[in-house]
Amino acid sequence: MPLWLSTSxxxxxxxxxxxxxxxxxxxxxxxxxxxxxxLQRLNLLARLEV
Structure with missing residues (x-):
């Protein structure tokens, strides 16, 4: 019997x-x-564009 069935x-x-x-x-x-x-992805994209 599963444990959750035996709980009150x-x-x-x-x-x-x-x-x-x-x-x-x-x-x-x-x-x-x-x-x-x-935010990190946007920062990475911003760095790549610069």
Whole structure:
């Protein structure tokens, strides 16, 4: 039996609440990293054009 099936409903609810708190932060971090990547690419392109 999978571990998540043997956990109590309470811990499942807590895990879901934790996900709701953590996921937005992860999304923020990912979008920030993507922005950094784009900035670096723009910088590289700007250097190549000069």
């Amino acid at each position: 409903p309470k811990s499942v609810c807590e895990a879901e609440q934790l996900e709701l708190k953590v996921l937005p932060k992860v999304c923020e971090l990912l979008s920030y990293v993507q922005d950094c990547d784009q």
